[in-house]
Amino acid sequence: MRPARLPTARTYSGAASAAGPLLFVRSTRRAQLGEWVQIELEGQPERRGQVIDVGTEVTVIQVFEDTLGLRPAGAKITLTGETATTTVGKDLLGRALSGTGAPLDGLPSSIGETRRPIWGAPINPVRRQRPSDFIETGVSAIDGMNTLVRGQKLPVFSAPGLPGIELAADIVENARPSRGEPFAVVFAAIGITERETQTFVSRFRESEVMQRTVLYLNQASDPTIERLLTPRVALTTAEHLAFTHGFHVLVVMADITHYAEALREIAAAREEIPGRRGYPGYMYTDLASLFERAGVLESGEGSVTQLPIVTLPDGDMTHPIPDLTGYITEGQIVLSRELHQRGVYPPVDVLPSLSRLMNAGIGGSNTVPEHREWADQLYAVYARGREAKLMAAIVGTEGLAPGDQHALDFTDSFEQRLIHQGRQRRALTDTIEIGWSLLETLPRDELIRMSEATLQARSERDRNGEDAK
Amino acid sequence: MSEARIIRVAGAIAEARPLGDVALYELVEVGERKLLGEVIRLEGEVATIQVFEETTGLALNEPVRPTGGSLMTELGPGLLGSILDGVGRPLQAIADRSGDFIAPGMALPPLDPDARWTFSPTVSSGAEIAEGDVIGTVEERPGLVHQILLPLGTQGRVARIEGGAYTIKEPIGALEDGTPLRLSHRWAIRKRRPMVRRLAGDRPFITGQRVFDFLFPVAEGGSVAVPGGFGTGKTVIEQSLAKFAKADVIVYIGCGERGNEMAEVLHDFGRLTDPETGRPIMDRTVLIVNTSNMPVAARDASVYLGMTVAEYYRDMGYHVAVLADSLSRWAEALREIAARLQEMPGEEGYPTYLANRMSRLYERAGRVETLGSPSRTGAVTFISAVSPPGGDFAEPVTQGSLRVAGALWALDAGLAHQRQFPAVDWDTSYSLYVEATSAWFSAEGSSDWSELRSQTMRLLQRDRELREIAGLVGVDALADDDRLVLEGARIAREFLIGQNAFHEHDAFSAVAKTHSLAKLLWDFMNRGGSILSDEAGFEKLDLATVRLAFGAVKNAAPSDLDAMVSHATDAIANMGTP
Structure with missing residues (x-):
C-alpha cells in the first residue's frame, strides 16, 4: 500500500489561514494527497488532520477535531509521511x-x-x-x-x-x-x-x-x-x-x-x-x-x-x-x-x-424450496390488499371485487401475524409456516404465483403432518 | 526541457508543469507509480490531468511523462470472454499480480500477448487491399469467426501472407511497402470507427422480454434509454438481455455499479448456455467493469471502451448489443x-457539454455498411440504464437520453413495489421502431402481430381510465363489458407483460410464445364479449380456470408450449358453459 519512496515527517510552523474545519498551509514540499497530519498548539490538545488538496502554493488540510480556538499562525504542523492507519x-x-x-x-x-x-x-x-x-x-x-x-x-x-x-x-x-x-x-x-x-x-x-x-x-x-x-x-x-x-x-x-x-x-x-x-x-x-x-x-x-x-x-x-x-x-x-x-x-x-x-440465498437447501414462490405470492396479495384498502376508503368494502376483498382481509392478518413479532426471535421455519397459514385462507385462483407442484407438495406435507398426529 | 512535475493534486485531478508539446486527451504516466492519466486541459505550461487510478499518496514534485498517444485499446482475437476494467486492463491479470484487492499503477494490455491463434488468410500475395478489408479469419470461440481487418490508414499490395498459429504480436505477413500485417491493431477509444454509410434498421432486436418485443420493440442498431429509480429492476433487465437476447456479441458495461452484481454476472454467465448454440454465454460476451468504488475517471473511459469494442465486432459484420449500466454514473x-476543474456548471451541476457528449455516444449505435471488402453490414444496438435521482425523470441525464434514444423503457417504482416485473410503465414508455419492425414481426411472427399490439395498447389505456372510475364508484357499479376490460387488462399485466426473470422457462420468451399469449388474451376478450352479449352476467365467466391456464402457458417449457396453448384455448372456449 505504501508509496515506494516515502518522505519522512516534516514540521512547519504556522498555517496561512483557517476556515471552518480547513487549514491552509503554504509551501509544503512533497506533501502527499491523503497524508496524515498532526497539529500542535501550546496549551491545547493535539489535533489530527489529513491533506485533501496539495499544491505548490497552498496545501489544504482537513482537521478532524474541533477547530475552535485554533490559531493558524501559532500552530506547529507535522506532515507525517503516512496515510491514516x-x-x-x-x-x-x-x-x-x-x-x-x-x-x-x-x-x-x-x-x-x-x-x-x-x-x-x-x-x-x-x-x-x-x-x-x-x-x-x-x-x-x-x-x-x-x-x-x-x-x-x-x-x-x-x-x-x-x-x-x-x-x-x-x-x-x-x-x-x-x-x-x-x-x-x-x-x-x-x-x-x-x-x-x-x-x-x-x-x-x-x-x-x-x-x-x-x-x-x-x-x-x-x-x-x-x-x-x-x-x-x-x-x-x-x-x-x-x-x-x-x-x-x-x-x-x-x-x-x-x-x-x-x-x-x-x-x-x-x-x-x-x-x-x-x-x-x-x-x-x-x-x-x-x-x-x-x-x-x-x-x-x-x-x-x-x-x-x-x-x-x-x-x-x-x-x-x-x-x-x-x-x-x-x-x-x-x-x-x-x-x-x-x-x-x-x-x-x-x-x-x-x-x-x-x-x-434462498430456496433449495438454503432455506425452503418454495421460498421464492411463497414470498412472491405473499407480496402479490399484500400489494393488492393495500391498493384495495385505499379503494375501500372511498367506495366502502362492499364495492370491492371479490378478489380485492380477500386481499383486504389478508392484509390485516399479514401485518399482525407475520410482520409483527415483538422482540421475540422467530425461526425461519416458523415464519414460513405462518405465511402458509395466511395463504391457505385464499382461493386457489388467487395463488397464481404458486406452481401446482408446490401446492401439491404442501398439501402432502399437511396430510403427513396430520397422520403423524 | 526539464521533466514535468506535479504541482497540484485534488481528488482525481492532478496538474503538472511544464508538459511541453502534449495534445488534449494525450495519455500520461503520473508520478513514480506511473498511474494512468489523460490530459484534459492545457493552459500555458500547465496541463490538467484526470487520473484513472487512486490518487491517494501522490506527492508534489513527482514526475509526469507524456506517452505520445491518446487512450488506446488493442482490438483483436481474445476480447470475447474477457473482463476488462474501465481503461481496458484485464481484471484477471490484475488479480494475478496484486491479489484480492486492486493496487494502482499496473500497465497491462487487454489481450493476452502469449495466446496463439490459428489464422487462415482470405487474401493472397499480390492482392490489392485497403483499410477495413478482411484479410483472413481466426476462430476466436467455437462458432464465432473473428475477421482480421486491415487497420485504418493502411493500403497496398500484399507481399506475403501465410496461415498458421500466431500471437497478436507476430507478423502474419507484410505489404510490399514493408508494413507488417498483424492479428490485432490499436484504436483510440474516444474516436468512433468509420463506416461507409448508415442503414435503416428494419429488423427487431429480439430481447426475449415480451413487454419489449411485443409493445416497445427496438430495431437492430437502435438505442434505448431505460430510466428507473433504485429497485425498479434496471439491472435485472440489462442482465436478462445480456443472457437471452439475440445478438452475436454482447458488450456489458458495468459503469459505477455494484461489485457483488458483477460477481453475480460472472457466476451466471460462466454457467449459462445459449439455448440456440449450446455454448456458454460468456463466449459471446465482453465485460467491462468499473465498480462504484473504482476510480471515477475510469468510469468516463469505460463507456467509450465498450463502444469501441462493439464497433470493432460490428465492422466484422456482426450484430452487437451494448448494455450499459448505468449512464448516470458516467x-x-x-x-x-x-x-474539480471549476467549470461553470449547467443544470444540476452537470457540465454544459453533457447533452452533447451523450448525443455523440448514443449516435455510435446504428446499423451500417462497413468499410472494406467483402461488403458487410453490422449493427450496434445500445441499451442504456439511467438512474434518475429520486426516480424523477425531469433531470439532465434522462432528458438528454430521450433527445437521442429511439425508445424509452420507463421503469416505475409503484409497479416494482407491487412486484410487477419487468416494471415497465406502459403509459410513459414508447418506441419509435414500431413501424419499422412491424413488417418483420408480421412475416416472422404472425400476420396479426401489429393488430394484436395496437388492441392491447388500447386495452391497457382503457383499463387505466376504468380503474380511476372504479376507484370512485366501486367495481360493482361498472358495466359488465367494462369489468371484462379490467379482467383482460389484469391478464395482460400478469401473464403477457409480467415475466419472471428467475423462472427457468419464463425468463426468455420466444417470439412464438409471446404471440401465443397475446393471441390468447384476445381470444379471451372476444369470447368473454360474446358471452356477455348473450345477456349472461359477468359472474358466469369461469375466470379461475382461464387464469390458471394462462399461467401454465407463461411458464411452459418450449416442448410443452403447444399443449398448454391448446389447453388454454379450450378453457377460454368453455368459460361460459357451467
Whole structure:
C-alpha cells in the first residue's frame, strides 16, 4: 500500500489561514494527497488532520477535531509521511473505542496485530464470490420476505422516532450463521446520541454478544469531521477480522445521515459547487467507497456484511442520502410510521423493501424450496390488499371485487401475524409456516404465483403432518 | 526541457508543469507509480490531468511523462470472454499480480500477448487491399469467426501472407511497402470507427422480454434509454438481455455499479448456455467493469471502451448489443471532474457539454455498411440504464437520453413495489421502431402481430381510465363489458407483460410464445364479449380456470408450449358453459 519512496515527517510552523474545519498551509514540499497530519498548539490538545488538496502554493488540510480556538499562525504542523492507519487485531473484540480507535473503556490501548490504512482498496470484482449464504436474522419481515445474505449491504431506512437502531440491535443479538462459523459484530456509531448508543450497547454489555463485538463510538457531541473516519476505521477492522481470521462480520453503521452531513460540511468549507440539496456531487462515489467494502472473497473464509442505518430526513425516500444509498446498496429495509403507530414491531413496510441478493440465498437447501414462490405470492396479495384498502376508503368494502376483498382481509392478518413479532426471535421455519397459514385462507385462483407442484407438495406435507398426529 | 512535475493534486485531478508539446486527451504516466492519466486541459505550461487510478499518496514534485498517444485499446482475437476494467486492463491479470484487492499503477494490455491463434488468410500475395478489408479469419470461440481487418490508414499490395498459429504480436505477413500485417491493431477509444454509410434498421432486436418485443420493440442498431429509480429492476433487465437476447456479441458495461452484481454476472454467465448454440454465454460476451468504488475517471473511459469494442465486432459484420449500466454514473463522473476543474456548471451541476457528449455516444449505435471488402453490414444496438435521482425523470441525464434514444423503457417504482416485473410503465414508455419492425414481426411472427399490439395498447389505456372510475364508484357499479376490460387488462399485466426473470422457462420468451399469449388474451376478450352479449352476467365467466391456464402457458417449457396453448384455448372456449 505504501508509496515506494516515502518522505519522512516534516514540521512547519504556522498555517496561512483557517476556515471552518480547513487549514491552509503554504509551501509544503512533497506533501502527499491523503497524508496524515498532526497539529500542535501550546496549551491545547493535539489535533489530527489529513491533506485533501496539495499544491505548490497552498496545501489544504482537513482537521478532524474541533477547530475552535485554533490559531493558524501559532500552530506547529507535522506532515507525517503516512496515510491514516488503524490498529487491527482479534484483541479488539469486546472493546469500546472512540470514533478513531482510542480506548473508551478505561483499558489500555490494544496492541493489535498490525496497522492497516483505513481507506481500503477496491476488491477486484473477479475475486469476489457471489454472495449466497443465508443469514438468519430472526426477523420474519427480513428472513421471509427480504432475505439477508453474507456479503450483502442492506440498509435500514428509518425516520426520526422509528426504531431503526432497535431493529439493528435485535438482528445483532439474534443473527446466527447457518453452520455455527465464527461470527463478530462491528458497530460504528456515527454522530448518534448517547441515548441511541445506549439503546444499542446496553443490551449486550453483560451478555456474551459483547465478547464478539467491537464498538467504535463517535457520538453527537464528538467532533463532526471525525465522522468521516469512524466508518472507515470500523470497516478496516471488519475486513481484517473477516479476511485474515475468517470471521463472518456484521457491520452496523448508525447513522449514515450524520456521515453525509459531515461530508457536506467539508464540501461547503472548500467552496465546492454543491449538488442536490447542498450535498457534494461526489457523494455517490464517497458512499460507495464505504458500502462497496462489503463482500465475500473467493479465496477466503470470512465475509463482511453491512447493515447501515439511514434516517430519512422528513421520511423522504427521494432525499439524496437515502436515494444515493439505495442506488449503491443491495436493497433496503423500509420502516413505516403507520405500522409503528399501530403497534406493529418491527414496523417494516415490505412493499418498498427489497433484498436484491435474496434469490441467491434462498430456496433449495438454503432455506425452503418454495421460498421464492411463497414470498412472491405473499407480496402479490399484500400489494393488492393495500391498493384495495385505499379503494375501500372511498367506495366502502362492499364495492370491492371479490378478489380485492380477500386481499383486504389478508392484509390485516399479514401485518399482525407475520410482520409483527415483538422482540421475540422467530425461526425461519416458523415464519414460513405462518405465511402458509395466511395463504391457505385464499382461493386457489388467487395463488397464481404458486406452481401446482408446490401446492401439491404442501398439501402432502399437511396430510403427513396430520397422520403423524 | 526539464521533466514535468506535479504541482497540484485534488481528488482525481492532478496538474503538472511544464508538459511541453502534449495534445488534449494525450495519455500520461503520473508520478513514480506511473498511474494512468489523460490530459484534459492545457493552459500555458500547465496541463490538467484526470487520473484513472487512486490518487491517494501522490506527492508534489513527482514526475509526469507524456506517452505520445491518446487512450488506446488493442482490438483483436481474445476480447470475447474477457473482463476488462474501465481503461481496458484485464481484471484477471490484475488479480494475478496484486491479489484480492486492486493496487494502482499496473500497465497491462487487454489481450493476452502469449495466446496463439490459428489464422487462415482470405487474401493472397499480390492482392490489392485497403483499410477495413478482411484479410483472413481466426476462430476466436467455437462458432464465432473473428475477421482480421486491415487497420485504418493502411493500403497496398500484399507481399506475403501465410496461415498458421500466431500471437497478436507476430507478423502474419507484410505489404510490399514493408508494413507488417498483424492479428490485432490499436484504436483510440474516444474516436468512433468509420463506416461507409448508415442503414435503416428494419429488423427487431429480439430481447426475449415480451413487454419489449411485443409493445416497445427496438430495431437492430437502435438505442434505448431505460430510466428507473433504485429497485425498479434496471439491472435485472440489462442482465436478462445480456443472457437471452439475440445478438452475436454482447458488450456489458458495468459503469459505477455494484461489485457483488458483477460477481453475480460472472457466476451466471460462466454457467449459462445459449439455448440456440449450446455454448456458454460468456463466449459471446465482453465485460467491462468499473465498480462504484473504482476510480471515477475510469468510469468516463469505460463507456467509450465498450463502444469501441462493439464497433470493432460490428465492422466484422456482426450484430452487437451494448448494455450499459448505468449512464448516470458516467455522467456523474463527468460532473465530478468538471467540478474539480471549476467549470461553470449547467443544470444540476452537470457540465454544459453533457447533452452533447451523450448525443455523440448514443449516435455510435446504428446499423451500417462497413468499410472494406467483402461488403458487410453490422449493427450496434445500445441499451442504456439511467438512474434518475429520486426516480424523477425531469433531470439532465434522462432528458438528454430521450433527445437521442429511439425508445424509452420507463421503469416505475409503484409497479416494482407491487412486484410487477419487468416494471415497465406502459403509459410513459414508447418506441419509435414500431413501424419499422412491424413488417418483420408480421412475416416472422404472425400476420396479426401489429393488430394484436395496437388492441392491447388500447386495452391497457382503457383499463387505466376504468380503474380511476372504479376507484370512485366501486367495481360493482361498472358495466359488465367494462369489468371484462379490467379482467383482460389484469391478464395482460400478469401473464403477457409480467415475466419472471428467475423462472427457468419464463425468463426468455420466444417470439412464438409471446404471440401465443397475446393471441390468447384476445381470444379471451372476444369470447368473454360474446358471452356477455348473450345477456349472461359477468359472474358466469369461469375466470379461475382461464387464469390458471394462462399461467401454465407463461411458464411452459418450449416442448410443452403447444399443449398448454391448446389447453388454454379450450378453457377460454368453455368459460361460459357451467
